[in-house]
Amino acid sequence: MATVVLTVAGGLIGGPFGAGLGSLIGNTIDRQLLFKQGPREGPRLADLRVQTSSYGTAVPQLFGTIRVAGSVIWATDLIEHRATEGGGKGRPSTTAYSYTASFAVALSTRPILGVGRIWADGQLLRGAAGDFKVRTGFRLYTGAEDQPVDPLIVSIEGAGKAPAHRGTAYAVFEDLELATFGNRIPQLSFEVIADAEPVPAGRIAQALGAAAEGLTTSLRGFSAQDSLRTTLDALCAATGAWVQSDGNALTLQTGPGAARAMSDGGVGADAEPTGRGVRAIAPADAAPRRLSIGYYDPARDYQAGVQQASRQGTGTRETRIDLPAVLDAGSAKAMAAGALARTDLARERRTLTLGWEALTLAPGARVTIDGAPGQWRVDRWSLENMVVKLECVPIAEAPLSGAASPGRSVPAPDSQRGSTILVPFELPPLDEVAATAPNLVVAAAGTGSGWRRAALLASGDGGASWAPAGETAYPAILGTVRVPPGPARAALIDGAGYAEVELARADMALANADMAALDAGANLAMLGDELLQFGRATNLGGNRWRLAQLWRGRRGSEAAIGTQRAGDHFVLVTRDTLKALELRVAIGATVQLLAQGSDDPIDAPAVPARSTGISLLPPSPVQLRATRQGEATRIGWTRRSRVGWVWRDGVDVPLGEESERYQVEILRGGERSVLLLDAPGLTLSAADRALPLTLTVRQLGTHGLSPAAQLSLPSLGDDR
Structure with a gap:
């Protein structure tokens, strides 16, 4: 276990402090590799119903009373029996053939008390009184540590070659008649009594080597599967418990108990000292709307049963927990309701930023x-x-009660779907791959929180004809600009400016992001035609939010800084909420889009989507400069790249175009001249500088010209 190893190593290196730090790091490794919390889905119920005979198949540890199929661990070939009848008084004889088989089936790697009924191909082979319906020899070994070797196995395999399987409960069938089962070994299942009474879940955990605190939920039967993690996950799914490691042992915890009081002081430069930590609540539809518990029902001969719990409100997700346990129907329904309630409660998370304590x-x-x-x-x-x-x-x-219950649902408001809101735009490049067609995307949401998706129609001929364009992506967070952010510099963090936006619905929310998160691409948004990021989002009441700590003109969109107007669109850019439109659109062209959702009006107006070229054209050159070289003037600039957004020291950004070329327009007095250059610079003679002039530089890309960069110069004799 990583916790133990790193605790010792940390103690040797750093004393008690190092030991504590090593213990926590090791605990994290153990949790991620051995007991990582994920969807709590235990073994499929079919694992206990289908008999196996494969090498390496795990044999469970059984508790309480449960029906299992077991694993065939030894078998003979089919034995043919021949019986001849007749043949006297001139009649031909008749030879009848029958077959039997002898085999052993492992049931549990934990001692058991006995076996009750046995089913073969779904029919009773052994009744409740212990009588067999088909002739066979039968011996049961309960898994004692001193159990003898089976005599039949010894007689066939030889002395010293037959194991006693001590510690494993198994059954031996000798010459089971197979005619009833089509002359093959049938699928068997056994009613195994491992314990006389229902077993508390905590006792099961302790038997497997994990301590348990307050885990009193009783199970009529339980099958501990092939790994400790699988078993503990199943117990946690049933009871709402969780696994905790102190470096030496595992403990299952459940419900409230002894707790340490914490006060979040906001340690760290970017922490917000709220005293309550950073609170995050996932949307209501992040939790399942319906949860099912699969279990074994003793009232139906331990056949698989399913009980469901559901809640009102938004969402379409369903989840199922297959529990290798025996429960009555009422207890299973109560368990499903408790598990569903916990998933809804777990939508709220608080992040505490603390010191070494x-x-x-x-x-x-x-x-x-x-x-x-x-x-x-x-x-x-x-x-x-x-x-x-x-x-x-x-x-x-309070912990979930094991008593029978008709079930309950989690109250939630009745959410309407509403009509579809479409916001199409051309997205600047977000990766290092050069686009070959305009990256037109569409973000969508609904006026009601129950909206999920809508079909799209596109028209490239002004609405004369329409063609399917797929479906929208996941609901986006979007709205409109109410207070534009104003002008700013793209190379500096805009700490003074701000923008105010109104989101489409009150249940939409924005979040803050620290510098590291912003550097990783968090809180990326389109305001009009400008792509920017925001570090702080403040709710002003209702749907209105103020965005501050702005990173402006991201990914080559600096030409749009300061162009926003009230009413322009706002879209929070995330990959899973943007639908790429696979349309052939020329730069500057416009297509029309229509949404077809269940509540969208038939006469809804089309939404235009225009290609600006920002995903195809290189960004404008920067750092235009003029340097005197004697009587001449040297003009220079620095190119940028639409596939070079990552800062790499000592390495120039990739070109991203078929060749490096520039168009330079020189306006001198009333004269205009255009030059095409293959390098970022040119030299002007003294005669060229006789009059004031303005230079406009654009990079010539594969698909067109970049936005312009300008430099104005006075005449050579002007001392300004």
Whole structure:
């Protein structure tokens, strides 16, 4: 276990402090590799119904009373039996053939008390009174550590070659008649009694080597599968517990308990000292709308059963937990309702930014947070820039009761779908691959929170004809500009300017981003034709938000800085909410789009999508400069690239075009001249400088000219 190894190593290097740090790092590794929290879906129920005979197949540990198929661990070939009848008094004899088989089936790697009924191909082979319906010899070995070798196996395999399978419960069938089963070994399943009474989930965890605190949910039967993680995940899914490691042992925790009080002081340059941590609530439709529990129902001979719980509100997601456990229908329904309620509760997360005093808090620990109700569980732990960050999720106020219940749903408002809002635009390049066609995309959302997607129609002839253009992507966060951000410099962070936007719905929200997140591309947005980023988003009430700490003119869109007007569109740019339009559109051309959602009016106006060329054309040159060289003047500039947005020291950005060429327009007095150059610079003679002049430089790309960069120069004799 990484926790133990790194605890020892840290202690040797850094003493007690190093040991503590090593323990927490190791705990994180263990959690990610061995007990990483994911969707809690246990073994499929078919795992216990289908008999196997493959090498390496895991044999479960059984608890309570449960029906399992088992694994064939030894078998003979079919034995043919021949019986001849008749042949007397001139009649021909008749020879009848029958077949039997002898085999052994492993049931549990934990001792059991006995076996009740046995089914073969779904029919009873052994009844409740212990009688067999088909002739066979039968012996049961309960998994004792001193159980003997089976005599039949010894007689066939030889002395010293037959294992006793001590510690494994298994059944031996001797000469089972196969005629009823089509002369083949049937699919068997066994009613195994491992414990006389229902078993608390905590006792199961302890038997597997993990301590348990307050885990009292009783299960009539349970099958611990091939790995500790799989088993603990199944128990957690059933009870709402979670796994915690202290470096020496694993513990299953559940519900509120002893908790450490935390006060988030906002340690770190970018932390926000709220006292409650940073709060994040996922949308309501992030939680499943319907959750099903698969289980074994003793009222139906342990056949697989399904109980469901559902909630009102938005979302279409469904999830299922296959639990290798025996439950009555009422308990299974109550368990499904509890699991669904926990997924909804887990939508809220709080991130605490703390100092070194939080180093001893490992994932799984309970905490209370100043100003936040209830108790919280540390779900994730990270150490970065000497700051400890804890991601916490709420803990249910009370553990889930195992009593039968008709089930319940999580209240939620009735959300309407509403009509579709379409915002098409040409997206500047976001990666290092040169586009070959305009990157027209469309963001969409609905006027109601129940909106999900809509079909798209496109027209390239002004609406005379329409063709399908696929479906919209996931709902986007979008709206309109109310207060434009104004002019600014693209090379500097705009700390003074701000923009105000009105989102399409009140349930849409924006979030802050620190410098590292912004550098990684967070909070990228289109305001009109400008692509920018914002570090701070403040809700002004209702749908209105103020955006500040602006990074302007991103990805070559600096020409649009200051061009926004009230009413222009705002779109938060994320890859999963943008639908790329696979349309052949020339630069400067416009296509019309229509949305066909379930609640969209038939007479909805088309939305134009215009190609500006920003995804195809190179960005404008920069750093235009003039240097005197004797009587002459040297003009120079620096090119940029539409595929060179990553800063690499000592390496020039890639060209991104078929060749390097520039168009230079010189306006001198009333004269205009145009030059085509293959290098970023030219020399003007003294005669050229006799009059004031203006130079306009554009890079000539594969698909057209870049935006212009200008430089105005006085006459050579002017001392300005």
